[in-house]
Each structure stands twice: as structure tokens, then as C-alpha cells.
Amino acid sequence: xxxxxxxxxxxxxxxxxxxxxxxxxxxxxxxxxxxxxxxxxxxxxxxxxxxxxxxxxxxxxxxxxxxxxxxxxxxxxxxxxxxxxxxxxxxxxxxxxxxxxxxxxxxxxxxxxxxxxxxxxxxxxxxxxxxxxxxxxxxxxxxxxxxxxxxxxxxxxxxxxxxxxxxxxxxxxxxxxxxxxxxxxxxxxxxxxxxxxxxxxxxxxxxxxxxxxxxxxxxxxxxxxxxxxxxxxxxxxxxxxxxxxxxxxxxxxxxxxxxxxxxxxxxxxxxxxxxxxxxxxxxxxxxxxxx
Amino acid sequence: xxxxxxxxxxxxxxxxxxxxxxxxxxxxxxxxxxxxxxxxxxxxxxxxxxxxxxxxxxxxxxxxxxxxxxxxxxxxxxxxxxxxxxxxxxxxxxxxxxxxxxxxxxxxxxxxxxxxxxxxxxxxxxxxxxxxxxxxxxxxxxxxxxxxxxxxxxxxxxxxxxxxxxxxxxxxxxxxxxxxxxxxxxxxxxxx
Numbered sequence: 001x002x003x004x005x006x007x008x009x010x011x012x013x014x015x016x017x018x019x020x021x022x023x024x025x026x027x028x029x030x031x032x033x034x035x036x037x038x039x040x041x042x043x044x045x046x047x048x049x050x051x052x053x054x055x056x057x058x059x060x061x062x063x064x065x066x067x068x069x070x071x072x073x074x075x076x077x078x079x080x081x082x083x084x085x086x087x088x089x090x091x092x093x094x095x096x097x098x099x100x101x102x103x104x105x106x107x108x109x110x111x112x113x114x115x116x117x118x119x120x121x122x123x124x125x126x127x128x129x130x131x132x133x134x135x136x137x138x139x140x141x142x143x144x145x146x147x148x149x150x151x152x153x154x155x156x157x158x159x160x161x162x163x164x165x166x167x168x169x170x171x172x173x174x175x176x177x178x179x180x181x182x183x184x185x186x187x188x189x190x191x192x193x194x195x196x197x198x199x200x201x202x203x204x205x206x207x208x209x210x211x212x213x214x215x216x217x218x219x220x221x222x223x224x225x226x227x228x229x230x231x232x233x234x235x236x237x238x239x240x241x242x243x244x245x246x247x248x249x250x251x252x253x254x255x256x257x258x259x260x261x262x263x264x265x266x267x268x269x270x271x272x273x274x275x276x277x278x279x280x281x282x283x284x285x286x287x288x289x290x291x
Numbered sequence: 292x293x294x295x296x297x298x299x300x301x302x303x304x305x306x307x308x309x310x311x312x313x314x315x316x317x318x319x320x321x322x323x324x325x326x327x328x329x330x331x332x333x334x335x336x337x338x339x340x341x342x343x344x345x346x347x348x349x350x351x352x353x354x355x356x357x358x359x360x361x362x363x364x365x366x367x368x369x370x371x372x373x374x375x376x377x378x379x380x381x382x383x384x385x386x387x388x389x390x391x392x393x394x395x396x397x398x399x400x401x402x403x404x405x406x407x408x409x410x411x412x413x414x415x416x417x418x419x420x421x422x423x424x425x426x427x428x429x430x431x432x433x434x435x436x437x438x439x440x441x442x443x444x445x446x447x448x449x450x451x452x453x454x455x456x457x458x459x460x461x462x463x464x465x466x467x468x469x470x471x472x473x474x475x476x477x478x479x480x481x482x483x
Contacts, residue, residue: 005403007461009426009454015400016407017427019393021320025334029316032334033341034309 076115082123083108097132098139103158103238113140126158126238131171146194147176155186162203163195163240189275193240205232209241209248216248219255226252243269247278263289297357300348312341319365321393325423326369327412330389336372340365359434362424366438388412410460418453425450 005011020026076095085091085102092101093108096115102108106125113119117137131139131150138149141157145164148157153171157164166175168186176183177194186192195206212228215221229249232241239245246269253262266282273279299307319340323333343364344351351360388408395401411419417439424430424438432450436443 005399007403007407007458011403012407013426015395015404016321016325017429019321019395019400019404020317022391022394025320025330026317029320029334029337029341030312032338033312033316033345 076113076118077110079110079112081110085125099130101128101130103127111140111142113137122157122159122164124159126156128154128156130154142178145178147178149174149176153188158238158240160236160240162206163193165191165193165238165240165242167191187275189273191243191273191276195240205236205239206241208232209245212252213244213248216252216255222252222256226256243273243276243278246272247282250282259289297348297351297354300345308345311344315344315361316341319361322362322365322423322428323369323372324392325408325411325427326366326420327416328369328372330392332372332376333392336365336368339368343368358428359430359438362428362430363438366420406461406464410457410464413460414453414456418449418456421446421449422453422457 021029074094074096083091083093083102084107085104087105090102090104091106092099094100095118098116098118100108100120103126106127107123108127109121109123111119111121114137116132116134117139119140119142122141122143127141129139129141129150131153140150141148143157143159143164145159146166148155148166150171150173153173154169155171155173156167156169158167166173166186168188168190170188172188173186174183175186175192175194181194184192195203208228209232212225212232215225215228226249229245229252232239232245233249236242246265250262250265250269253259253265263286266286269282270279270286296307296310300311316337320333320337323336323340324330328336340361344361347364351357388405390405392408393401393404395404411422414422420439421435424435425432430438432443432446435446439446
């Protein structure tokens with residue numbers, strides 16, 4: 001820069017200390033300030049007080065959860081108390097922080113435990129449990145076939161004539177057959193049926209579903225297989241063989257050329273049993289056939 | 292700002308506040324630019340300073356303390372802007388110095404201003420700040436020491452070092468320019 005002026009502190013003060021900004025900048029600043037009313041800022045002490053109150057509230061809630069015998073729901077009634085939902089409508093209950101929904105006609109009995117860690121027994125029908133997270137202890141449900149213990153999850157237990165079906169919506173549960181056998185952990189999307197009969201002595205429903213499956217696999221008398229599976233699903237929509245029956249009904253319909261019905265049933269299967277290996281196969285099949 | 296104007300501001304007189312803003316806006320903007328903010332950020336910072344001043348006008352004691360009081364607010368808000376600006380700087384890189392930050396009567400003043408800001412930006416932050424406080428804002432060394440929370444002796448030594456460093460950079464730039472001119476003369480292509 002050839003015309004660079006020389007430096008001295010007087011010039012420094014005059015040039016940098018007195019130079020005004022461009023007029024529009026000056027105007028923008030002034031207008032910006034005058035248009036905005038000054039906000040009252042919450043003082044430091046007021047902010048600390050609010051934060052302290054919030055922290056106290058959280059601690060109180062936490063201690064309430066730890067020390068209290070429950071949450072918003074009622075306390076656990078005496079052992080032996082039975083709740084029954086009317087045959088025509090569902091019913092719901094709350095025990096401490098846990099929510100329990102009884103399907104129409106279901107019966108649930110209190111066996112023991114505490115409000116936060118009760119032990120209940122499903123005596124009839126299907127019951128859906130939404131269990132709040134527990135710190136120590138177990139929420140237990142039993143039927144005559146199985147014992148289900150959880151630490152905090154949502155699951156259902158359905159008692160059928162010969163089996164108990166457990167479906168997990170969220171979290172993990174442990175299912176243990178009461179007459180021996182290996183306990184299994186079920187995660188969200190998984191289900192398990194625990195039956196009182198050995199596999200070679202299936203009940204009538206089991207036999208009919210097995211017959212339909214065999215026919216489907218052989219590709220023989222597909223209409224009969226379709227009828228058996230459809231009848232079973234109509235009779236026991238939430239039954240212990242619902243997953244198998246629905247899956248093979250999709251296959252039968254497809255082989256009979258009823259593609260639209262097969263696709264519709266496949267989508268229904270995906271909604272009900274989304275994380276099973278059969279669901280993965282059906283999903284691939286739907287994508288492949290662009291359904 | 293007369294003390295009566297300050298009193299009127301404290302009582303909520305809108306006209307008085309308007310006058311204060313008109314008087315002080317350019318000064319606050321200038322400080323923000325000299326403390327290293329880009330002009331766009333300096334504009335925002337100036338508005339924020341004046342709004343903060345409006346909220347806290349009760350804490351300003353008298354006219355004599357007004358400039359240092361306002362400078363303290365500016366200093367804090369500029370520091371906040373610098374902290375908040377790291378993401379933008381990281382994303383778009385540091386912006387080039389805006390050469391139209393101020394208006395000057397002569398082109399010599401304009402060249403001087405740009406060169407002086409460049410030298411100021413190259414100084415260590417605490418040195419540049421002391422230089423701005425003493426030479427531009429016009430604070431005394433004692434006021435400076437109170438604002439910075441350091442002994443007056445420290446302010447004096449920082450100022451001494453800042454002046455020396457500033458002059459050194461200025462002279463280096465002069466030498467570079469002279470050298471460049473010499474070289475460009477020597478390297479001029481021969482005419483056909």
C-alpha cells in the first residue's frame with residue numbers, strides 16, 4: 001500500500017475513536033433497540049430457586065417411587081382376591097404403577113407379593129400387563145402351565161384350554177413351564193406357548209392345525225387345509241397356534257391363486273408377529289412380489 | 292449524557308431513552324468492532340448491549356461512570372458473541388475483515404483505520420483490549436484495572452507491551468510494502 005499513512009497515537013485515537021459507522025448501520029441499531037422492549041431477565045437467584053425446587057420435586061418423586069408401596073393405582077388387595085372382566089366388555093385395573101387390562105371374560109387372581117412386585121395368576125382368558133420399571137423384586141404372573149416373571153415391560157398372558165400363550169410387546173420376560181422344562185427369555189415381538197400336553201398328544205385344535213400344515217406342505221387338498229386353518233383362526237383368533245395357522249393360511253391362499261387375500265393376511269401377520277422369522281420371510285415375499 | 296437524562300431514563304422516560312440510544316449506538320458498535328467482532332455480529336452485539344443497558348439502567352450511578360459501565364456490558368456481550376460464534380466460524384471459516392465498518396472523511400483515514408484494525412487483531416487479546424480501553428474508550432488505568440480485575444501495574448505493563456507490539460507490526464507492514472514496491476519495480480516486464 002504505497003499511500004499508507006504513518007502511525008502515531010494521536011491519529012490512532014482520532015481515526016479509530018471517532019469514525020462513525022455507515023448511516024444505515026447506525027439506523028438499524030437504533031431502530032432495532034427501540035423496537036424491542038427490554039426483557040426482564042430472570043435473576044440468578046430466582047433461576048437457582050426454580051432449579052432447586054425442580055430438583056427437590058424430582059428427588060421426592062424418586063423417593064416416593066422407592067419407598068412408597070405404589071404409584072397412582074390402588075394397593076394390592078389381599079391374596080385370593082379375584083378380578084373378572086364381564087363377558088361382553090374388557091376391564092382394566094391399576095396396581096400401584098402397573099396397568100392391567102383384562103380381555104372380555106378373563107379372570108385374574110391375586111396370589112401374593114406387594115403392590116410394586118405382585119404375584120398374580122391368570123385363571124381364564126387373556127390379560128395384558130404393562131409393568132412399570134422395578135428396582136428390585138419381580139412382577140410375576142402364573143397360570144397352571146407357566147410362570148412369567150418380568151422386570152418392567154408390556155406383555156400379555158392368554159390362558160387357553162390346554163396352553164398358555166405369552167406375547168411380549170416391550171421389554172423382556174422370562175417364561176418358565178411349571179411342569180419342568182427350560183425357561184426362556186422372550187423379548188419384544190416374541191411369543192411362546194406353554195402347553196400341558198406333550199407334542200405327540202396335541203389337543204383337537206393342535207391336531208387340526210397340524211393336519212392343515214401337513215396338507216399345505218405336501219400341496220394336497222389345499223381347500224381342506226384352508227378351511228381347517230380359517231376355522232381355527234375364527235374359533236381361537238388369539239389361540240396358541242395362531243401364528244402357525246395364520247402363516248400357513250397365507251401360503252395356502254397363495255397356492256390357491258388368491259393373491260390379494262394372501263397379501264392381506266400376510267400384512268395382518270406382520271402386524272401381529274412383527275419380529276418372528278416367519279415375518280421376515282413374509283416381508284421379503286411381499287417386497288419381491290411388490291404387494 | 293447529562294445526569295438529568297440518566298435520571299429521566301431511570302424513571303422510564305421513553306424520549307430520554309431514545310436520546311441515549313441515538314448517542315451511544317455508534318460508540319458501542321465501534322467498541323464491538325475493535326474488540327474483534329465482524330460488522331454483522333457487532334451490529335447485533337450493539338443492540339444487545341443497549342437492551343441490557345436499558346434493563347440495568349438503575350445500576351448506573353452517574354454520568355462519569357456511564358462510559359465504563361457501558362463498556363463493561365459491551366465487553367461481556369462481545370465475549371458471549373465470540374463464544375457463540377465458534378460453530379459459525381468452524382462451518383464457514385473466519386470471515387475476512389470488513390473494510391466498510393466505518394465512514395471516513397478522507398481516504399488516508401480509511402487506509403489508516405483498516406491497517407490499524409489489522410494490527411490490533413494480530414495482537415494478543417488482553418493487549419488489544421487494554422489498548423482499546425485506554426486509547427479509544429478513554430478509560431483511566433485505574434478504571435481499566437477495576438474492569439479487568441487486575442492490579443493497575445499489570446494494566447500499565449500490558450499497555451506498554453501492547454503499544455510496542457502494535458508499532459512493531461505497523462513498521463513490519465511498512466517494510467513489507469516498501470519491499471513489495473521495490474520488487475514490483477524490478478520485476479516489471481520489458482516492453483516489446
